[in-house]
Amino acid sequence: MVHPSTSAYLLGGLLGLFLLVPVQVTPTPGSMCRPLQTFNEKLNHRRRYMKHNFPINYTIRVHHNEIFKVSSISKMKSYVEGLDELVLQRLWFQVNQGVLKKIIRVLPERHPSRPYTAELETRFRDxxxxxxxxxxAEAFQQELPETIQDTWDRLTEEPDRVPPSSWRYASPKTLLDNLCRTMHCLFRECFASTERQQDYCGVPHRRKGRKKDLKLKS
Known part of the structure; x- marks a missing residue:
């Protein structure tokens, strides 16, 4: 026979778990999967348009927060306990909206990669x-955690007010590689059944990416 106080304790624990789950886990709505997969199909051509059509070592200036990698997601989760993934998804859109605009801005009208990038931005907006x-609507009206709000404010700051130390340089392909990997991490439910699926949020993948970066620098 279970003692009444024990039953109350177990019930309280279960209720606590139910209350915590919505905060820590936000499944991607099924309606998003087809648009995301269509966008991903376009991203699969980024090597051709973002590397072969640009000079070697070509880079563009972006805000340091726009170099948004899987490791950036991990750091934010470590800073904010129980961080809702919906918040990170909102930030992902904010970051990459700026990234795509900056890439288009540097492309002349007749550049061979401009139509591709413009279509990519259209798919992204879709x-x-x-x-x-x-x-x-209430989901977008909730107050953001301080760390995320600070990043958000910096991304929306007027360019002439951004201190020089906050600018970084990255190649268009690197920026789109980051966009793709973080998309697969934050919206992984939509890519779980695709061929050669990788765990972009996993530690082994992050280490592999880091080793590649170190090799390129050496």
């Missing part, structure tokens, strides 16, 4: 539209 429609 995904963002579905993302907004897939969640209640």
């Amino acid at each position: 995904v963002e539209g579905v993302f907004v429609q897939s969640h209640p």
